[in-house]
Each structure stands twice: as structure tokens, then as C-alpha cells.
Amino acid sequence: MADESEAAQVLAAADRLFNERGVQAVGMDSIRDAAKLPLKRLYRLFPSKSALVCAVLEQRDRDVRTAITEYVEARADTPGERILAVFDYLLEWFAEPGFRGCLFINTVGELGGTSDDVGRIARRHKLAMRDYLTELVTACSYPAQLADQLMILANGAMATAAVQGDGPHAARHARAAAATLLAAAEHREIS
Incomplete structure (x- = not known):
């Protein structure tokens, strides 16, 4: 213990x-x-420090996935609202005083070329997040590729928020772009 x-x-x-x-x-x-x-x-x-870095990323993976799921489930009733709630989660996260970007993206940027383990853990995390978005997209009967597009929006917002230092601004723009994608998917104009 x-x-x-x-x-x-x-x-x-x-x-x-x-x-x-x-x-x-x-x-x-x-x-x-x-x-x-x-x-x-x-x-x-x-x-080793390498073992600790991997353990931190593994723990962060569990924490982030749980936090997003709980946030979305508590704030949205319909599948479409759940997709947009993911971007609302980003808005709140980016507004936190200690926000420095996505630890997975940052760590891959630092160590990805020298640590297969870091790359593997980060890929697994990002794929799990895409799978979560795929579940939400499927529940709306939207085309499956929408999940990949939403994931690119979310990751782009994370990187933009960290680099530009105006997280809420990036999150609001990503949410607006997600809403546009959802509207296009509703009319099957997405490709």
C-alpha cells in the first residue's frame, strides 16, 4: 500500500x-x-526516467479519457451535443492556468524520435480518443471519416492553444468548425 x-x-x-x-x-x-x-x-x-515518463503518460491517458467521458456524459443528452461537448471540454481545459498543451503531443515532440515507447503510448491514446469520437459519430449516423476530421480539429486546437497562448480562442474556433462539420454531415456533404 x-x-x-x-x-x-x-x-x-x-x-x-x-x-x-x-x-x-x-x-x-x-x-x-x-x-x-x-x-x-x-x-x-x-x-529509470524512461520508465517514469511512460508511467506518467499511461496515467495521463487514463485520467484524460475518464475526464472527457464524464464531462460529456454530464453535459450533453444527444449524440450531436456529445460531440460538441468534447470541444467544450477543451475550452475549459485550455482556460486552466497550468495549461501548456497536450502532454502527449509535447512529449512526442521531445522524445518521439528517440523513444518508441513514448510514440506507442501517445498513438494508443490518440487512437482511443478517435475511437471515442467514432462512437459519438456512429450514434449520429454520420459518415465514419467525420471522427478523423474532428480528431484533427481537436489536436490542432491543442497545438494552437499551446503555441499562441490563447486557449479559449482556439477552442471556440475548433468548436465552431466542428459544428460546421456536423451540419455538413447532417446533409451528407462531408467527404
Whole structure:
């Protein structure tokens, strides 16, 4: 039980630091200090920084997918409303003070060329999100390719919000573009 609690402490500290500074800028000493654990204990829980990065991404994957699903289900009744609620979730997320972009996109940008594991975890996360959008699109009887288009909008909004520093603006534009895509799909004008 102590291992689980300490591992959760380390994951939370590493997630925060990686999000704030980037993976490469954060050393294990900084994570040790933030988690308030001895370095030896930290390495017993996570034998390498690479293992810790993967664990942080795995945890972030679970947290994000749960948060989006719960948000959408709590705020939308119809399948079409659920699709737009995904973009409402982005609006709230981008407005958070600690928003620095998508940790998956950022980490692939930093380590994707040198870490197959990071690329694999990020791809799995993004594919799971696309699958979620596919479920929502299918429930509306819209063409399946709409899910890919919505995913590109969401990821583009994440990158734009992080780079330009005006997250709500990017989210509002992405939501408006999503609404346009939904209207076109309603009339089967999407390709």
C-alpha cells in the first residue's frame, strides 16, 4: 500500500513538472524533491526516467479519457451535443492556468524520435480518443471519416492553444468548425 501511495506521489509530481517544463528539462532530482522521497526510493519505484515518463503518460491517458467521458456524459443528452461537448471540454481545459498543451503531443515532440515507447503510448491514446469520437459519430449516423476530421480539429486546437497562448480562442474556433462539420454531415456533404 505504501508503494502505491508513493508511486502516485511520484507520478503526480512528475506529471506536473513534465507539463510545466518539458520532459528533458526535468531531472530525477527535481522529481525526488517535488515528491518528497529519497532518490533511492524513487528509483526503486521507477528504475529509470524512461520508465517514469511512460508511467506518467499511461496515467495521463487514463485520467484524460475518464475526464472527457464524464464531462460529456454530464453535459450533453444527444449524440450531436456529445460531440460538441468534447470541444467544450477543451475550452475549459485550455482556460486552466497550468495549461501548456497536450502532454502527449509535447512529449512526442521531445522524445518521439528517440523513444518508441513514448510514440506507442501517445498513438494508443490518440487512437482511443478517435475511437471515442467514432462512437459519438456512429450514434449520429454520420459518415465514419467525420471522427478523423474532428480528431484533427481537436489536436490542432491543442497545438494552437499551446503555441499562441490563447486557449479559449482556439477552442471556440475548433468548436465552431466542428459544428460546421456536423451540419455538413447532417446533409451528407462531408467527404
